Amino acid sequence: MISLKNVTFKWHKNDKKPTLRIAELAVEKGERIFLYGPSGSGKSTLLALLTGINTATSGDVYILNQCLNTQSNTKRDAFRADHIGTIFQNFNLLPYLTPIENVILGCQFSKVRQSQALKHATTLHKEAERLLNALGLIEQYHHKNVAQLSIGQQQRVAAARAFIGNPELIIADEPTSALDANNRESFITLLFEQALHLNSTLIFVSHDESLKPLFDRSIDLTHLQEQI
């Protein structure tokens, strides 16, 4: 599913030390991974490599047997849209669209995701509604402006957008940081349910190690970096 070999990443060419140095990382299909490390350890940076937003300075990043760092930009964009659902640390929702529209946006630019989504429901709109309901955002918020939603509610929208159209890989960057302990667990449960239901691989990033036991496997990024 995911395989990284001797990957390094520098934000700037002339940085002395690379932000990331990973000798090896492999994730199997369907695994639910908990990735943790202190703030600034490079968690978000790693996720940007996995999603192809950034490319490795050296080494190879393979997702679904595709080598991301040799792909052209356009191909990588298409690949990401087709196969990866991302919940960003800051959600990245479009403030002028409603939750429903934001969720639909997740499959609007990808034929693959779109046809997957239409397997679950007759219209994209219905599928978006179904996902939002499943993630616990009640109907009355579906047509509000995203900007008017609470952080927790925005998180659910971001999650629904990541899930729509069955992406093989779901990446979540600290989606629970703004939630209290109770809500955090119930949100993660919902996330798991969806991931299980879709048989997706899940990579969940947090610096809150108390969540560790909920996952199949956990990776300490600091530890991973030291292996070289």
Add this chain to the structure above:
Amino acid sequence: MILAKLAYKSLLNRRASVFLTLFTIAISVMLLLSIERVRVDAKSSFSNTISGTDLIVGARTGDIQLLLASVFRIGHTNNGVSWQSYEYITNQRGVKWSIPISLGDSHKGQAVLGTTLDYFEHYRFAKKQNLSFNQGHPFLNINEVVLGSSVANKLGYKLGDHIVISHGMGNTSFHHHDDNPFKVVGILNPTGTPVDKTLHIPLAAIDLIHARASTKNDEHDEHDEHDEHDEHDEHDDLIGHPKQITAFLMGFKSPLYTLQIRRNINQYKQEALLGIMPTVTLKELWQMLAIVEKTLQLFSAIVVLVSLLGMLTTLLANLSQRRRELAILRSVGARPWQLFTLISIESLLTTLLGCLVGCALFYLVMYLGAGYLQSHAGISVNIAMLSYYELTLIGVIMVAGFIIGLVPATRAYFYSLSDGMSIKT
């Protein structure tokens, strides 16, 4: 299509700044169209004022002054042409027709023109069009008047009304009781020329008014009877025995005569006369005004340029605020060319709406301003559909707006996803 929908929603989200941009474009379109419409219509009202007249003859002044006085009723010639000269010149070989005109009087601010029946037969305006009657017929008696269309409209005169015309340029007459009124017997169709603002009376009546004015200061009671008596004699003679007329218009059998007789007139010994060819002098006059025309054109071009530059500034400023928005779209799979299209659609939509609103404003301004222009500048603005020329202007603005929109669109194309994603808020 999703891009159009996104463009629309995004524009709506930034409606304040979009509205400003749109409004600047609308204003500039409105100004451009108004200036061009007035310019074109002024030019055509101008050159349509008189046609088919080969020569205008008056006392020697400047060409343009004579044209202004005889055709536009602007200013007036101090001297006239003696009736003898008129008769002598118009009896030359090659003269097809002639119209004597006598100006200098007015009625409630409208010019009064003394002339003969030849005026209604031979006077031409625009594309050699005849004067035509909306109601009634030419004057047949000395105390009858034919009104230009806007005189009738403005002063509310109808056929059969009796109106008082007195000597001089004054608006009112203090001696109503002893002025014999004129009867309205004809109202002309609109021509869009100074004819509309003219009251036409027989040449003989001009003399009558003048005679009356010079005697009335003395013992007018006695002269009243005398006037009545005079009129009866002159009823069948609409020309009377004028000593002088202001000018006369002539048509010739062939252009050769025009040049020949014009030469003779300009060298005429008995009196200092001037013969002008109205088409030539109109052109000269318009060339004098060309600087005004050029300035107007330059002005509207600058207005459009400024508004388009304003749009560019706003678009670029907005773009840097929208980098995250664009990165989000990229992250869900939008291709760079789709962002390019998105931005282009937005600027195209803005320009299109701007142009539409501008057209609406233009019609509003024309609708409100047409009356003023007609009455104060004599320009008959026509509130018709946009002409081919005006549509071309709008087209040019649209294309310019589109091209300007390509600048931010190209920048959006080259924004890297990674940079956009780093923007946290």
